[in-house]
Amino acid sequence: MFSRIVVRVQRTAFSDIQKRFKYTLPDVPYANTGISNFLSQKSVSEHLKIHKLDVERANNLIQRTPWENTTINQAIVQSSTSREDAPFFEAASSHFNHSFFWRSITDVKQTPSIYMKKAVEIDFGSFKDFQIKFSQNASALNVPGFTWLVFHDKALKIVNTFGNGSPLELRNCHPILCLDLFEHSYIADYQSNKNKYIANFWNCINWEFVESKFLNALIADKEYKLRVESLVEEEITQQYEVDKIKQELIENELEQEDEYEDDEEFENDEDFQDEPENEGEKVYEVEGETEKKN
């Protein structure tokens, strides 16, 4: 009996703590090292301090609000429509955006999968065009904000949000990837060279995270999912045919090399030497004698 009460008290206490600290700073794996060729450790550390303040603000403002028991996505969408809730919205949205940014980048080198590349090609023409469009949007943002790749209204799109604005304010919008373009995100490492910061961003994107978010968004759009799958299948088939041709060429070359080596062996074998030709003269065998002609 006593132990049950203790367990109940402990559970209640834990639940209270959870409520008091609904939002927490995410675990950023490269917080102590930074990301080589993108962000220094100092820069990540200072940036996380700013993020931490927003987490604390959001936790203070959420108390006794309808959002204590909702997801952060719901809290952002619902608090975005009222001026009264603006302080909470700002803090919660900043927490969401920053958490998304930390997950969008990685210190482990990754490349996009065929699946992600094919999807990008549907809506941007090519992967290169997507990169150019994203970078142009990021560069053109002349106020603090974020540039996003989102899945919205049956397509991948690039959108900018201003200040602590959220892509979730767009109905049925699924964020896929984001880049923080507040000055505090790049000033320590790049000073005013924002374009270099944007260019280096492409070297450290966490494509595994991006694809997981994209696949999650496609749960609601099976038609688009099938379209991507069909393009991936086509690409794999084409690649298989190319590989098959390459393999045949390699095998043919190896066979020819073997034949050549066999010929060389014959050349070295005296039993298989061709009869030497007498240069400048031809020998005709005639009955009983040999006749030479020049």
Ligand SMILES: [Fe+2]
């Ligand atoms: Fe930031």
